[in-house]
Amino acid sequence: MKSRIDRIKKQLHAASYKLTPQREATVLVLLEHEADHLSAEDVFLLVKEKSPEIGLATVYRTLELLTDLKIVDKINFGDGVSRFDLRKEGANHFHHHLICIECGKVEEIQEDLLGDVEKIVESRWEFTIKDHWLTFHGICKTCKVDEGEN
Amino acid sequence: MKSRIDRIKKQLHAASYKLTPQREATVLVLLEHEADHLSAEDVFLLVKEKSPEIGLATVYRTLELLTDLKIVDKINFGDGVSRFDLRKEGANHFHHHLICIECGKVEEIQEDLLGDVEKIVESRWEFTIKDHWLTFHGICKTCKVDEGEN
DNA sequence: ATCGGTGCAAATGGTTTGCAGCGGT
């Protein structure tokens, strides 16, 4: 855990930014909620529990900074708010989501399932892929079970 | 073209809505710009050329209605505005996008390239897929050529 | 003394809503 923060600190310094207490608090919240796809407001409220003086604008600015440095990914599930995910170390952002339309739960898929698809796209459309977003909408395991019961 | 509007009219009636002049004008704009990924504001301005009295709220309401009826797809490229695509007839929304990060152009891929990936997700995560969004970010053919020249 | 970073409040901008009016049935 310590080392993760230290590495982020280095990344900030390398881009000549400081890891201020507010930024550290924000990153810690993201680390503690890695699986949660928090919105900026969610992050703000959680940071506020530990550092009540923080302002919402600072959280937005920090999240933007972290996004620019590719430390977090800004993702959009189409519900009107941006969500922020700490990027797994070493991952080139090959990380997909399953959104359950019944319960709203979001699962992550870390594997890269698109290798073959990307090859096809790159050759057939002569398009150099830098990144992608893949989201599936459907019914999760739990909700399928529940439906069977009702 | 005529038949396309007629079919949409039937879909509206089937859900007990009318194809009012404003709704028709909106649908016509969408038909005329099928490849363009228009924002609500874009649609509004184009409809206004033909029907200057229309209000922005009506366009929003119409687009929402068409989205609910799955006549159009509301898509989000992460640039802060929703965009609206007429759904191809008979397509279960298997339609992907290539966004060029140089020039902003959006290309569509009509083929469904995700068949195998979906099988894996459905079996490995026990998730029943209803729909998906797939967007690639990268450099399009034209911009690659331009870069070579500079 | 400078300057990056912060908190607050105000501004922004896309989208939604309240409401009175209109037009077809």
Add this chain to the structure above:
DNA sequence: ACCGCTGCAAACCATTTGCACCGAT
């Protein structure tokens, strides 16, 4: 007369920005 639909303006809400201030170098 009813009721769905519309236009307008106001409201909303996530996000951004202007600005004065603070704290470390």
